[in-house]
Amino acid sequence: MTMSSIIVLDGVKKIYKMGDTELEALSNSNVEIEDGEFVAVMGPSGSGKSTLMNMIGALDTPTTGDVNVGGEKISNFSQDELAMLRSKKIGFIFQQFNLIPSMNAAENVALPMLFTGAKKKKRNKRAEMLLEKVGLGERLNHMPSELSGGQRQRVSIARALANNPDIILADEPTGNLDSETGENVMNLLTELNREGKTIVMVTHDENDAEYADRVIKIEDGKTGVEQ
Numbered sequence: 001m002t003m004s005s006i007i008v009l010d011g012v013k014k015i016y017k018m019g020d021t022e023l024e025a026l027s028n029s030n031v032e033i034e035d036g037e038f039v040a041v042m043g044p045s046g047s048g049k050s051t052l053m054n055m056i057g058a059l060d061t062p063t064t065g066d067v068n069v070g071g072e073k074i075s076n077f078s079q080d081e082l083a084m085l086r087s088k089k090i091g092f093i094f095q096q097f098n099l100i101p102s103m104n105a106a107e108n109v110a111l112p113m114l115f116t117g118a119k120k121k122k123r124n125k126r127a128e129m130l131l132e133k134v135g136l137g138e139r140l141n142h143m144p145s146e147l148s149g150g151q152r153q154r155v156s157i158a159r160a161l162a163n164n165p166d167i168i169l170a171d172e173p174t175g176n177l178d179s180e181t182g183e184n185v186m187n188l189l190t191e192l193n194r195e196g197k198t199i200v201m202v203t204h205d206e207n208d209a210e211y212a213d214r215v216i217k218i219e220d221g222k223t224g225v226e227q
């Protein structure tokens with residue numbers, strides 16, 4: 001592990017137990033991501049991409065092996081400790097956007113700030129600033145159902161930035177978007193990377209992978225690296 005590694009997986013194995021059968025979704029995975037890198041993760045459906053992202057994103061812990069995120073060894077963290085680390089250090093972007101349908105754009109973006117103790121006025125102001133940053137300054141009060149797919153994904157990017165995380169994890173962020181809207185989202189991610197965010201993105205799209213510094217290939221739970 002070098003000084004500037006922000007994410008390190010060391011011999012990580014993830015086994016899902018279902019009744020008395022075991023499924024090895026990740027086998028002996030060694031991954032190292034430098035601070036400020038933009039990495040794409042590619043591989044067939046069922047190969048373990050989301051499982052890998054769950055490890056990196058502190059959503060789950062490995063069966064064996066060590067995971068280090070932002071200098072903290074999280075392999076033995078409790079659920080509360082994992083949640084704390086996530087809210088401080090990681091922003092998530094999903095294929096299905098995962099916005100709260102009953103909240104408008106600004107409320108969705110302000111929500112993650114609730115858990116940091118920031119005052120309401122400050123939360124609202126930052127939500128507005130972030131929505132302006134992603135080009136939605138005119139859509140603050142729109143409900144998710146009143147936004148296009150690309151706009152919804154931009155709201156979710158603004159939400160991912162709410163607590164100014166060092167790491168952004170995106171699982172197929174353009175999967176539900178047409179190619180032009182998808183390009184817009186990729187340009188936004190590139191801009192965030194230039195501003196210093198470390199980005200790890202799962203994609204099936206070769207064009208999207210072009211935006212990344214490198215690609216981590218995964219097949220049948222086994223990670224390999226390709227330029």
Ligand SMILES: Nc1ncnc2c1ncn2[C@@H]1O[C@H](COP(=O)(O)OP(=O)(O)OP(=O)(O)O)[C@@H](O)[C@H]1O
Binds near residue numbers: 016018024048051052
């Ligand atoms: N919670 C779980 N319990 C049991 N098995 C699981 C669980 N989550 C995933 N799996 C299995 O682990 C393997 C890897 O799944 P994963 O979701 O990581 O694949 P993926 O590469 O993200 O696929 P996709 O491209 O379809 O999203 C699959 O065989 C899947 O069925």
Ligand SMILES: [Mg+2]
Binds near residue numbers: 049050051
């Ligand atoms: Mg997946």
